[in-house]
Amino acid sequence: MVLPVTLSIAAAAALVNLWLALRIVIGRFRGKILLGDGGDSRLASGMRAQANFVEYAPFILILMALIELAGGSAFWLWLLGGAFIVARIGHGWGMMRPAPNIGRAGGALGTWAILALLAGWAIGIVYTSHVAPVSATTVIRIDQR
DSSP states (O other): OOOHHHHHHHHHHHHHHHHHHHHHHHHHHHHTOOSSOTTOHHHHHHHHHHHHHHHHHHHHHHHHHHHHHTTOOHHHHHHHHHHHHHHHHHHHHHHTSOSSOHHHHHHHHHHHHHHHHHHHHHHHHHHHOOOOOOOTTOOOOOOOO
């Protein structure tokens, strides 16, 4: 089964991750730094921005995929997924500027809000669904084509 919303947002997230990684590579090249941040605060900020992205993206994408599989609204998934991508671009941009700034703060707060909304949505699906959970005695048959 293809999950078009989650797949699209995952692809966009991969591109954001590449952008964040490329900034680190460029910083390492310019500073001739092979390991760590070499005391370069800008490089350290870039590394933290990418690490922070990698910390949040899996949770967002997993929740989106499971909600999409459960029949969640594509419109709201697109909206939240798109907002997540915008928030993470803002955060990555903001991390390379003097703090505090709107990109960093807005990106962090936006990510937290989206994560909380998706988590709440997922919990809501569990407790409002009338589908019996899969138990150890349930037989799952996979048709081979």
